[in-house]
Amino acid sequence: EDQVTQSPEALRLQEGESSSLNCSYTVSGLRGLFWYRQDPGKGPEFLFTLYSAGEEKEKERLKATLTKKESFLHITAPKPEDSATYLCAVHSGSARQLTFGSGTQLTVLP
Amino acid sequence: DAMVIQNPRYQVTQFGKPVTLSCSQTLNHNVMYWYQQKSSQAPKLLFHYYDKDFNNEADTPDNFQSRRPNTSFCFLDIRSPGLGDAAMYLCATSRVGNNQPQHFGDGTRLSIL
Numbered sequence: 001e002d003q004v005t006q007s008p009e010a011l012r013l014q015e016g017e018s019s020s021l022n023c024s025y026t027v028s029g030l031r032g033l034f035w036y037r038q039d040p041g042k043g044p045e046f047l048f049t050l051y052s053a054g055e056e057k058e059k060e061r062l063k064a065t066l067t068k069k070e071s072f073l074h075i076t077a078p079k080p081e082d083s084a085t086y087l088c089a090v091h092s093g094s095a096r097q098l099t100f101g102s103g104t105q106l107t108v109l110p
Numbered sequence: 111d112a113m114v115i116q117n118p119r120y121q122v123t124q125f126g127k128p129v130t131l132s133c134s135q136t137l138n139h140n141v142m143y144w145y146q147q148k149s150s151q152a153p154k155l156l157f158h159y160y161d162k163d164f165n166n167e168a169d170t171p172d173n174f175q176s177r178r179p180n181t182s183f184c185f186l187d188i189r190s191p192g193l194g195d196a197a198m199y200l201c202a203t204s205r206v207g208n209n210q211p212q213h214f215g216d217g218t219r220l221s222i223l
Binding site for chain 1: 214
């Protein structure tokens with residue numbers, strides 16, 4: 001059974017204080033790892049897909065990286081508008097659909 | 111803009127009173143999904159459609175049903191809602207293929223009185 005664990009559960013940063021969120025996974029044959037951003041009361045918004053170890057994707061202040069066991073979402077010089085819950089999900093060869101982690105709730109203080 | 115639209119955004123129903131949530135999409139995606147998300151938890155897949163081919167998750171309660179009359183619309187019916195069914199219900203769509211990202215609507219927040 002695929003498993004996805006995100007840490008920390010919650011993270012508070014000062015504006016401009018860079019940090020990383022972790023997504024550890026156990027799957028049989030990774031087909032893709034997805035990062036989403038979810039604002040309170042809204043649906044998840046797609047950010048990135050990573051397919052293989054060593055791959056990196058960037059979007060504004062966010063950079064996602066992937067190894068064989070985990071993915072990191074690096075946030076460089078965050079702003080208050082980056083505050084949200086960040087969800088990680090995996091798609092494997094053994095599961096028909098996505099398996100989501102519980103998310104990291106990020107708060108960026110001005 | 112192409113998007114996934116869920117109605118209503120907020121729904122209040124009484125214990126045991128049937129309720130229907132709706133989802134429409136302008137992305138022309140073949141696959142549609144319904145998820146249940148409770149506070150601070152991961153979205154939990156209830157069912158999905160590949161075109162009209164319906165796929166039910168093994169642990170989806172029997173009082174949850176779904177209909178997809180055409181490519182653009184999908185409905186979630188809860189026949190006899192219990193207090194434990196209070197949650198955010200998310201609809202998502204994707205193209206066919208293992209690595210296709212899912213695109214979500216903003217959800218319907220369901221409350222049970």
